[in-house]
Amino acid sequence: MLGAVLRQVVGGLEEVPEEIVEAYKDQKQVIDGRGPRLSDIVKMLQKTASMKRTFICIDALDECVARHRVEILDSLNQIQRVSPGTRMFITGRPHVEAEVGKRLSGRGTALRITPRRDDIISFLHRRLDRDISPEAMDSSPKADILKKIPEDVSEM
DSSP states (O other): OOHHHHHHHHHSSSSHHHHHHEEEEETTSSGGGOOOHHHHHHHHHHHHHHOOOOOEOOOOOGGHHHHHHOOOOOOOOHHHHTTTEEOOOOOOOOOGGHHHHHHHTTSSHHHHHHOOOOHHHHHHHHHHHHHHHHHHHHOOHHHHHHHHHHHHHOOO
């Protein structure tokens, strides 16, 4: 994931820093030409984020395997320590909020966004009205959808 972030950050630079070019050349010569290690990627992100204002967005962090989530958050913390101007936007379900706060040393603000039942129902009505084969569904499944989905979504 952080390798993809690095690729995007470098893509926004006018010139790729020589250290990054060399790191990738070195790794091509390793057996199977593996990519740089996580620690190398973090150093490269620290360097590039120090050169240019950087925004890192990570969506659905809660869907990441717990072990990898720890590595990502610790890496983001290292980047932010060296490049405090780096801004991060991380989304995830409430159960990862404490972990994010702890791993990023409390440098952040949590904002809870919860769907309103009326908004969900309105969205579902619009989607069901755009159905290209409305005859395929009578009122019973439609009523079930309008009842069940808002209940399930409110728990997320």
